[in-house]
Amino acid sequence: MKxxxxxxxxxxxxxxxxxxxxxxxxxxxxxxNYQARNFMRDEMKKGDLVLFYHSNCNxxxxxxICTIEIESHPDLTAFDPESRYFDPKxxxxxPVWFLVDVKFASKFNTFIPxxxxxxxxxxxxxxxxxxxxxxxVMPIQKTEFDTICEMGK
DNA sequence: GCCAACGTTGGC
DNA sequence: GCCAACGTTGGC
Numbered sequence: 001m002k003x004x005x006x007x008x009x010x011x012x013x014x015x016x017x018x019x020x021x022x023x024x025x026x027x028x029x030x031x032x033n034y035q036a037r038n039f040m041r042d043e044m045k046k047g048d049l050v051l052f053y054h055s056n057c058n059x060x061x062x063x064x065i066c067t068i069e070i071e072s073h074p075d076l077t078a079f080d081p082e083s084r085y086f087d088p089k090x091x092x093x094x095p096v097w098f099l100v101d102v103k104f105a106s107k108f109n110t111f112i113p114x115x116x117x118x119x120x121x122x123x124x125x126x127x128x129x130x131x132x133x134x135x136x137v138m139p140i141q142k143t144e145f146d147t148i149c150e151m152g153k
Numbered sequence: 154g155c156c157a158a159c160g161t162t163g164g165c
Numbered sequence: 166g167c168c169a170a171c172g173t174t175g176g177c
Binding site for chain 3: 057
Binding site for chain 1: 157158159160
C-alpha cells in the first residue's frame with residue numbers, strides 16, 4: 001500500500017464537499033500537470049491512503065483522510081469545451097489526462113496547519129515542505145502519514 | 154495583492 | 166534543442 005497527499009483549494013472543493021459527495025466519492029478532475037497525472041495514472045491503487053490538504057487558504061494545512069476508490073481512468077473534463085479544464089490536446093481515442101476517484105474516510109479532529117507541519121522534525125523531508133513545491137498530487141512516506149495522523153487526533 | 158518558483162509554450 | 170516569455174501555483 002502507498003501513501004499520498006493531494007491538494008485542493010477549499011473554496012473550490014473542500015474536504016466537506018468530498019464528505020457530502022454521493023457515497024463520499026468524487027473524481028479528482030482537473031489535474032493538468034504531468035508529474036501529478038503520472039502518479040494517478042500509474043501508481044495510485046485502490047485502498048491507498050491519502051491526506052487531504054487545503055491550499056491557497058488561511059491557514060493552509062491537512063484537513064483529513066481519504067482513500068483511492070477507483071484507479072486510473074480518463075479525465076472527461078478535458079474533452080468538454082465548456083469545462084474550465086478543457087484541453088484540445090486530449091481526445092477520447094487517446095486521452096492525455098487521467099484521474100482517480102477518491103473516497104472520504106475521515107476528518108481530523110484537529111486541523112493541522114502548515115506551520116505545525118514545518119515545526120515537526122520527522123516531516124522535514126516531505127516534498128510538501130520543500131521550497132517552491134507546486135505538485136498537487138505527491139507520494140509521502142508511511143512514517144510521515146502516521147505522524148500527521150497522530151497530530152490530527 | 155505580491156511575488157518567488159516552477160512548468161509550458163513557441164520562435165529560432 | 167535552447168531559452169525567453171508567459172501563465173500558474175500557493176504561501177505570505
